[in-house]
Amino acid sequence: MTTVEHSPPVLKTAERGRFGVAQSALREKFSARTPAASWPATQATRHEVVHRLAQRPFTAQNGATTRSRCRGVRYVLDWLEAQPGVTWQERWTSTGAEGLPKEGWLDLPQQWFIRTQGLVLRDSQLSPGLLMLICGDVIRPTSAWLLSRTSQHLGRAMASARDPRGFERLSAQAASDNVPAAVLRIAQHRIAVILASNGGTISDITVGDCVDLLEAQDVSHAATSDRTAFYRLLHRVGVFPPDAPPTIRAFTAGQGQLSVAEMIDRYEIACKPVRDLLVDYLCERQPALDYTSLSAVSRVLGSLFWRDLETHHPGIDSLHLPPEVSSAWKTRHRTKTTTLRRADGSTATVTSPRESARSDLTTVRAFYLDLAQWVVEDPARWGPWAAPSPVTSAEANQKKHQRRVKAKMDQRTRDRLPVLPLLVSTSQRNRLRAAAVLEAARQAEPGTVFSVEGQTLFRPVLKSASGARVWAQELDAPRTAARAVRRDLTHEDHKAFWAWAAIEVLRHAGIRIEELCELSHHSLIQYRLPTTGELVPLLQIAPSKTDQERLILVTPELADVLSRIIMRVRDSNGIVASIAAYDPHERVWNPPMPLLFQHRIGIENRAMHPTCIRAYVAQTLAGTGLTDASGEPLTMQPHDFRRIFITDAVMNGMPPHIAQLVAGHRVIDTTMGYLAVYPREVIEAHRAFIARRRATRPSEEYRTPTDEEWDSFLGHFEKRKLSIGTCGRAFSTPCIHEHACLRCAMLRPDPVERPRLVEIRDNLIDRIAEAQREGWLGEVEGLETSLAGAEDKLSQMDAATARTASAVDLGMPTFTQIAGRATDTRRPPASSAP
Structure with a gap:
C-alpha cells in the first residue's frame, strides 16, 4: 500500500513533548548570549589583575576587608598559575572545581598550598579572592555552580564593583512595586549570578540569559520563595525589548501548541505510511477544529486506535481490519486499567469501563467515512486508504448514552439545587469571619494575644521578615516536634474571599469556569436605553467554547460582587494590573488584560487557575458537612452552578x-x-x-359567548356556500365585491360544479357578442372582466382535478370515510319534561 510521503521534523526522544512550536520559536527569538572563549580581563597578566582589583570600585570601606580581598586574590592567582591554560578562565576550568559540590572547591587550593609551600590556608583567606576575581570579570564560573553555593556577598559585591547604577535602578523599582526586602535580596543575587557567568552589566542581560538561569536553578535545586522575581524586576526596569514576554513563565509554563506531526509522533507509530496518513488527515481537519479537539482526535486515532493495534498485532499496515482484529480492539477499548495505591503502600490494578468508549468509536468511524468521501475528490491521494469502517453506525450511536448522561446530570442538579442557599450562606460567613480575624491580627502587636469571633489567638514575633503575610497561633493548638502550629491568616482570608467570589459569580451569571477566569475589568460595559436614557450594566463574556461572545445583564447582586472583586485586585494607585494568562485549552499565552480573578504570587500578579478555584469551592462545600444519597461528602463542580442557573x-x-x-x-x-x-x-x-x-390581553377575548353570538358564528359558515364553490372571507367581514363572486379572488371553486361554471362562461360569451352587436360598450367591459374570472376559476378546477388524478393512493382513509357522525349546526328544540 502506498501513500504520500512526508518529511516532518523528527524530534529526539528527549526533546519530544518538551516544547511546542510557539514556545520553541520564542526561545529561538530570545536566545541567550553565546559564552565567550576569551575576553580582555581574563587575558591580563598577573600584575595587571592584582593592580586593577586593588583599586576602586573593588576596595571596601573597611581597610581590613580590602586587605583581606587583595591577599585572597594573590592566593587564588598563585594556585591558578600552576594550572594548565593560557587565560585565567582556561586555568580555572582545568582545575575541575566546578564539578565539586558546594564549598568543595576550597580543598583544591588548600591541598596545593600544603604540598608546594607547606602553608595552611583557611576558607576565609581564599573565598574573598575568588569573589573579587568574579566581580572583576577575570573568571566566569557557570551559573549552575554559582547557584549551588550559598553566597551572601555576591550580590552586594557585584552591585558595588560591576554596575552600581544598574542595581540602584533595581532597588528604586522594587521600592515602587512594594517588593519585600527578602525577595529583592534574592533577585539581586540571581542577577549577580547572570553577570558573573556571562559578563557585562545589567543593561547587557538578555531574555535568554534569564531563561538559562531559570533552568540552572532547576538543575542546582536552588529553589526559593520567588524564583522569577529577578525577571520581573528586569522587565519593569526596561532592560528587555518591548516585545519581550511580561513573564518568564512563557518559556517554561505550559508546553505550548504542538504541530500535527508532533501530536502523532508522541505515540511512536511504527508503520510510517499510516503515520503519514494520520498526519494528512489531521491537517485536513485542522481548520475546522480548535486545538483541544484536534489534540483529542490525534490521541484517539494515534494512541487508542492504531498504537493499540500495533501493540497487539505487530506488523499491521492496512486500515482494512479483519473482523476478529476489529472485534478484539473494540473489546479492549471498552475498558481501561488503572493502578491504585492502597493505604499500606501496595498497589492494585483495577479494570473499569471507559466512559469515552462510545465517543472514541464515533471518532474512528468518522475517520473511515471521511476517507471514503475524500476519495471522490482526490482519488490518487486518499484512494489507497479507503476501507470498510470497523465501527458500525449502531456502535457509534450515542442516543442511549446521552439519555443516561442526561438523567445522571439531571439527578445531580436536583440534588444540589436545594443545598445552594446553604453553600452561599456558608461562603459569605467564612469570608466575613476570615476578614475580621485578619484585621484584628493586623491591629494587634507582635507578641500579644487578641480575641475575635470567639477565638483567642496569639500573634508571634517572627525572626525573619514574612512580607505581607500575617501569622497567628491558637493558644490551645497542638505543637509539633519542632515548633507550634501557626495559621496563615492572610491565606485564609484569600481562600475565603475567592471561594465566595467564584460561587457568587457562577450562580448569578451562569458562565463556564474558563469564562470566569477570563473576566476582565474591560468586561463591564454600559448600555443606555434609547427610550428612557437609563444606563443598564452589562457583562461581556469573551468567546470561549463556542467562539462567540455574548452580553448578559448584571443584576444588583452580581454588581455588588464584581465591585468587591475590583476593590480587592486594585493596587495602591487604583489600577487593576494587566497580566498575561496562559490558556490551558488552546495552549497559548493571551495578551495582558486586567483580569478580575488574579492573585499575587511573590511580586508578580498571576491569573487564578481553574484548579485553584475548584479547590476553594470544594473546601467551602466540605465545611457545610453535606452528604449525598450514599452518605459520601457532597461535591460540586463549577459547571453545576451553570446547570442550576439555567434550570x-x-x-x-x-x-x-x-x-x-x-x-x-x-x-x-x-x-x-x-x-x-x-x-x-x-x-x-x-x-x-x-x-x-x-x-396582558383584553379580558373580553376570554369571556363566554352568548347564544346569539354562537348562532351568528355557525351561520357564517353556511352563508359562505355558493353555487360554484365556497367563499373564503373571514368571520364578521362584509363582502367588498358586492357579491360579484366570479371576479373575487376569495372564491374557492369546487371541481364538482364545473359543468355549471361552463354554462356561466358560455352565457357570458353570448352576452358579450350581443352587447357588441347592439353597441353596449359599457356593458362589454364588465362582461369581459367576469369572463376572465370564469376562465381563471375553470383553470383552478382543472389543476385541482389533475393533482387528484396524479396522486398515489396509499390506502389511507380520508376523513369522510372514517367520520362516524355529522355535526348539525341547528340548535335542537328544548325538550319538555314528561
Missing part, C-alpha cells in the same frame, strides 16, 4: 430560547439538556406563562 431561570418563567442566548449555546437542544425539571414543573411553568399572557 432555575426556566422554572421561574424565562423562555428556553432566551435562556439559550444567556447561556451562549449554539442550539436550543443543548439548553434543554441542561434543564433538570419534572413534567409537573414544566406544566406549572407553562400554565403560569399562559396566565401572564392572558393578563
